[in-house]
Amino acid sequence: MSTASRPEITAEVTEGVCRLLYHHEMAxxxxxxxxxxxxxxxxxxxxKGELWAVEVKSSVEDFRVDQKWxxxxxYCDRFFFxxxxxxxxxxxxxxxxxxxxxxxxAAIIRASAEKKLSAARRKKLLISFGQTAAGRVNKFSSxxxxxx
Amino acid sequence: MSTASRPEITAEVTEGVCRLLYHHEMAxxxxxxxxxxxxxxxxxxxxKGELWAVEVKSSVEDFRVDQKWxxxxxYCDRFFFxxxxxxxxxxxxxxxxxxxxxxxxAAIIRASAEKKLSAARRKKLLISFGQTAAGRVNKFSSxxxxxx
Numbered sequence: 001m002s003t004a005s006r007p008e009i010t011a012e013v014t015e016g017v018c019r020l021l022y023h024h025e026m027a028x029x030x031x032x033x034x035x036x037x038x039x040x041x042x043x044x045x046x047x048k049g050e051l052w053a054v055e056v057k058s059s060v061e062d063f064r065v066d067q068k069w070x071x072x073x074x075y076c077d078r079f080f081f082x083x084x085x086x087x088x089x090x091x092x093x094x095x096x097x098x099x100x101x102x103x104x105x106a107a108i109i110r111a112s113a114e115k116k117l118s119a120a121r122r123k124k125l126l127i128s129f130g131q132t133a134a135g136r137v138n139k140f141s142s143x144x145x146x147x148x
Numbered sequence: 149m150s151t152a153s154r155p156e157i158t159a160e161v162t163e164g165v166c167r168l169l170y171h172h173e174m175a176x177x178x179x180x181x182x183x184x185x186x187x188x189x190x191x192x193x194x195x196k197g198e199l200w201a202v203e204v205k206s207s208v209e210d211f212r213v214d215q216k217w218x219x220x221x222x223y224c225d226r227f228f229f230x231x232x233x234x235x236x237x238x239x240x241x242x243x244x245x246x247x248x249x250x251x252x253x254a255a256i257i258r259a260s261a262e263k264k265l266s267a268a269r270r271k272k273l274l275i276s277f278g279q280t281a282a283g284r285v286n287k288f289s290s291x292x293x294x295x296x
Contacts (some may be wrong), residue, residue, distance in 0.1 A: 018286055027282035043284060050274045125195045126274040133281030134175035134193060138166055 009058035009084050010041070017042055017082045018100030020108070026052065029133055032147050036071050042082075043075065043147070045129055049122060050111065054080045054099065063091060067137050075125060078112045153225055157206035157232055158189070165190055165202050165230045168256070175199065181293050184219050190230070191223065191295070193277055194212030195269060201226045211239060212279065223273060223295065226260045 004012070016029035018028040026044035035039055053076035056064040063081070073079055080097030083089070089109065092098050097112030117125065128147045152160070166176040177222035181263035182188055201224035205211040211229070221227055228245030232236070237257065240246050245260030265273065276295045 022286075024226065027279040028286050029282050030286070045275065045278045047275065047279070049271060074278065123274070126278055127195065128272070129187060130193045130274055130278040130281055131175040133278055133285055134177050136178050137222070137281055137284045138170075138178070 005060065006058045010056050010062075012103040013043055013056045013058065013082050013084055013101045013106075015057070015103050017099055017105035018044075019104075020099065020101065020106035021052070021054075026050070029129065029136075034072075034075060034130065034147050036074070038068065038071060040075065040114075040147075043129065045126070050055060050078075051076045051117065051122070051125055051129075052078045052080065053126070054082050056082045057087065058084065059127055060088065061093065065088075070091075073115065074121075077114050077116050080112060082106070149288070154206045154210065158204050158210075160251040161204045161206065161230050161232055161249045161254075162189055163251045164254035165204070165247055166192075166256035167252075168247065169200070170214075175200070177277065177284075180259060180280065181294050182220075182223060184220075184222070184267060186216065188220055188223065188295075191277065193274070197274060198226075198278075199224045199227065199265065199270070199273055200245075202230050204230045205235065206232065208236065211235075221263065221265065221295045222269075227265050227279050228256070250268065 014030055015019055021028055021044045026046045028042050030042050032040045032043050041056040044052045051109055053072045055069055055072060080099050081092050082099040082101050083104060083118055098109040099106055100109055123134045132147060162178055163259055164208050168193045174194045176190050176192045178190050180188045180191050189204040191285055192200045201220045203217055203220060220259055228247050229240050230247040233248060233250060246257040247254055248257055
């Protein structure tokens with residue numbers, strides 16, 4: 001049984017997810033503040049402008065208290081939950097993607113159906129993704145953008 | 149007369165430019181590798197997806213050896229040269245933008261005409277801007293993208 005704390009598990013799963021998506025040629029931003037007031041754990045941008053959102057659930061309780069995860073669907077073409085190895089996978093709805101991860105590796109267990117963003121929405125998200133990312137690089141753009 | 153070296157002047161002007169553009173709500177990436185093989189000093193992304201390219205010229209010699217700056221025009225809606233205070237401004241062609249900067253402040257002396265990127269080109273650049281910026285934040289995306 002893992003003795004890691006919830007933030008530690010979340011950090012480890014997030015790291016595994018980013019590593020995995022990097023091998024899919026996607027660049028990740030973590031802990032994004034969204035226009036709807038929520039935070040998203042990972043948003044990944046692919047070479048054709050694909051946007052995949054990943055929400056990390058460190059435990060069953062963490063998953064159960066999140067009643068509003070559907071609101072993430074407005075920010076991506078595909079949505080995944082990412083959970084640690086010991087998480088009971090049957091809890092995750094079958095129509096969303098599922099990634100199992102620890103710090104060192106991760107695997108896409110199930111891809112979500114793709115629900116493509118509109119061109120206008122994608123452009124808006126590409127702009128805020130770029131501004132937010134550049135803002136984390138450059139000290140003169142340190143204001144965190146709200147995405148989308 | 150300044151005793152700063154050419155790289156020092158370039159760094160100082162770049163810093164002033166990023167500070168200035170930040171106040172225009174633009175997020176900057178510096179030292180980008182472009183698809184045409186050249187490097188660009190600053191590319192700034194605005195809230196509506198505007199892309200402004202800025203090439204820093206630390207000295208007259210630095211400006212004179214650059215015979216191919218027109219190739220930057222494929223990467224932006226507006227193009228600017230940025231120069232230090234003591235640079236003879238009359239050397240800069242009148243149809244491009246001009247920023248004068250030091251480390252602490254900068255001013256747009258002349259805006260360039262706007263030549264809007266096509267929608268497809270802009271989308272491609274927004275994607276590589278976002279991937280490159282996120283790659284500089286996230287250790288799992290550390291491969292530098294070539295822009296556009």
